[in-house]
Amino acid sequence: MSVRELVVLGTASQVPTRHRNHNGYLLRWDGEGILFDPGEGTQRQMLRAGVAAHDLNRLCVTHFHGDHSLGLAGVIQRINLDQVPHEVTAHYPRSGQRFFDRLRYATAYRETVRLSEAPVAADGILAVTPSYTLEARKLSHPVESYGYRLIEPDGRRMLPDRLAAHGIKGPDVGLLQREGRLGDVTLEDVSEVRRGQRFAFVMDTRLCEGVHALAEGCDLLVIESTFLDEDAELALDHGHLTAGQAASVARDAGVRHLVLTHFSQRYSAPDEFERQARAAGFEGELTVAHDLQRVPVPKRR
DSSP states (O other), X not given: OOOEEEEEEEOBSSSOOSSOOBOEEEEEETTEEEEEOOOTTHHHHHHHHTOOGGGOSEXXXXXXXXXXXXXXXXXXXXXXXXXXXXXXXXEOBGGGHHHHHHHHTSSOOOOOSOEEEOOBOSSEEEEEOSSXXXXXXXXXXXXXXXXXXXXOOOEEEEOHHHHHHTTOOTHHHHHHHHHSEETTEEGGGGEEEEOOOEEEEXXXXXXXXXXHHHHTTOSEEEEEOOBOGGGHHHHHHHTOOBHHHHHHHHHHHTOSEEEEEOBOTTOOOTHHHHHXXXXXXXXXXXXXXXXXXXXXXXXXX
């Protein structure tokens, strides 16, 4: 049975707290695992969350500030220690190549796994698989940063009333799905488009075109909300979003489930993030993330 869920490994920005680890987010998508922004302590959080190195197929780093990337060294070495049998691909801003190299070879270890490097240099498609297309969009932060968007291909939903009207049933339904035609009846005659699911991961950024493009039509949007709205000027100066700004993006983009994360250590009341997000007019499902939480991707409409 396929699983599509977000496993939250850490939710703190810049400075971890007693209750929040540095960033780390695993997206389980069918048989693959995509690890986003492994900050310091991610390897231990994986253990606590029941995530194994064998679960990882891609590493996606938005930018090279420490709270989003210092965990790379440990994760990469663990992948090699456990001799993960499949290829693992790493995506990160090409401008930070020197940082990736230093983290990958921070200490001596035996390389046993093929780790492919596929750095990001511009907006566009990074990978196409049968299950999804992975895209990147540039964000607005003091260092170069990219957000990631995963799009499932559209499929088709069979319509029982139309199948019945054409007298198609049993094994013939599967035959029609595979062949696209059964006699004079086409697949389009008895089905409708089933829109593919969409997921986006948006970290450290000001409001910009890339944020809106990544969020558009998402079933699940994971987005930073480092500051509360009363600190909007501070957020702008440091290249971040407030809870209200993140929720406004989600509202305008038609997001179904919004996950707020990457919280400044200056705040101790997570309820205020939810209140400000609702005040901004977001009416969909809302999660103020906490460490080791699991958030399912919403079921298809």
